Amino acid sequence: MTYSDSTRCVHSGLPAPQIGAPVAPGPVLASAYHLDPEGYVTGRDGYGRPDNPTRRILESAIGELEGGDCLVYASGQAAITALLLTTLHPGDTVVLPSDGYYQVRVFAAATLADLGIDVIEAPTAGPYPSFEGVRLVLLESPANPGLDVADIRAISAVAHEAGALVAVDNTTATPLHQRPLELGADLVVASGTKALSGHSDLLLGYVATRDKSLLEGMQRWRNLTGGIPAAFDCWLARRSLSTLALRLRQQAANGAAVVATLRKHPAVSAVRWAEIAPGIVSFELDSAAAAAAFLGASKLVAAATSFGGVHSSADRRHQWEDNVPSGFVRLSCGIEDTSDLVADIETALDASMG
Missing domain, CATH: 3.90.1150.10 (Aspartate Aminotransferase, domain 1)
Structure with missing residues (x-):
């Protein structure tokens, strides 16, 4: 059955009901878990940086809303950094929005250029350059703060024909007003600090995709660099998501x-x-x-x-x-x-x- 927005927001990501268990699970605040004395068992929680059930519930909830698999990060900037540094390599070219979130352009000038990555800027409303030889096209639609809108479906088709990936910053629209993965984008990135959590009391970011290899690369990056959100913040975000x-x-x-x-x-x-x-x-x-x-x-x-x-x-x-x-x-x-x-x-x- 297909549910409407409020129903999906309330129920997405929650575990199956169990007699005696809370309807809305509380936060699991753990850096360490009991291990099998025989050794670590794959698939069981072992250490708080890669493993946390509260974080997984939030990821499942956002993933259901965005229509893909989700990873959450300590902030929106951490999420977009993970996306850029796992999809781009020296010699690659990326197209960024010239009118999007300014810290992404600052990061590109300060870090991507030093890594030998060519950066091209284009306004959200166009015109766009040729995507031949481009590895990644990052869109932000509606753009922040000018609120221009990109034709995600059309741009994705042209970019894919040229062999480029497409990522969309969905912070302003949220997955209730726009689902970029259904419009042809390969990745969605967003700041959950904003409307998604909506109470101005936490920092959070996320990336969602249907591409298993892209997801695995960003998960390795997160595990190795440690840019995870705290379990309590994940719990707050999931609670806030209901409304x-x-x-x-x-x-x-x-x-x-x-x-x-x-x-x-x-x-x-x-x-x-x-x-x-x-x-x-x-x-x-x-x-x-x-x-x-x-x-x-x-x-x-x-x-x-x-x-x-x-x-x-x-x-x-x-x-x-x-x-x-x-x-x-x-x-x-x-x-x-x-x-x-x-x-x-x-x-x-x-x-x-x-």
């Missing part, structure tokens, strides 16, 4: 109402919004001072650099990356009542005009 569909519905309603408000307010010169990431809205004010005034005047929107949480937050992106205007604001709608959030944002926008 993902509910949270996204309220964030989407808030996003639509906020977009309507922004588009008619004289302080706002441009608005960006993508329907597959409906809780995130980017807009432009006249200056950095106007953005600061907006953030200072709001009572409900926290000045914070993450997104996807239950509390609304906003970030003036120019303070981190210089390829956006100084008054560019990325707003993440929380789950506050829509009328309260809209009224607060209108008041803050009025204040931004001096």
Whole structure:
């Protein structure tokens, strides 16, 4: 039977019911497990870095939502680092989004280039270079913070014809609004710190794929480099995942109402919004001072650099990356009542005009 989003979020990854066992298993906090005195038995938990049942439950849950096998990492950056350094080798070429998460470009310039990997940047909305001779095409759709959207299916077809792998950063859309593996991508990577866990209380990343060899390579990398999330964080993330569909519905309603408000307010010169990431809205004010005034005047929107949480937050992106205007604001709608959030944002926008 095919279940709908809320049902899948609540039940994905949970073990089969057992009489006397908890309906929702608690975290297994263990660095060491009892071993067979005769020696280690393959397939049984032996040491906390490669083995943890709480982590496996979370991986199973995310894998069900993304439609592939999943590995979780200590952060989104750890996940994308594992993906890049296990799929790329000296002499390879990678295409990265020029308008995606800026730390990936920083990592590419600081590390990939030093390893002899050629880096090409292309905007999410295109145009794209020829993929001949390219090993990996990394897409981020919708892009962060500009929210441009890529045609994953079409780009994957062209990339595969040229012999390239395709990975998609699915952080902004989440697997409830977009399943890149079903659109032809080979890998999905995301920050679970954001909407997936949604409570601004943990760091997490993951990679999902249907390719066994790619998965095994990233698992070896994780085991050897130790970039695992703590068991308690995995438990928190799985608990939070149960409400993902509910949270996204309220964030989407808030996003639509906020977009309507922004588009008619004289302080706002441009608005960006993508329907597959409906809780995130980017807009432009006249200056950095106007953005600061907006953030200072709001009572409900926290000045914070993450997104996807239950509390609304906003970030003036120019303070981190210089390829956006100084008054560019990325707003993440929380789950506050829509009328309260809209009224607060209108008041803050009025204040931004001096």
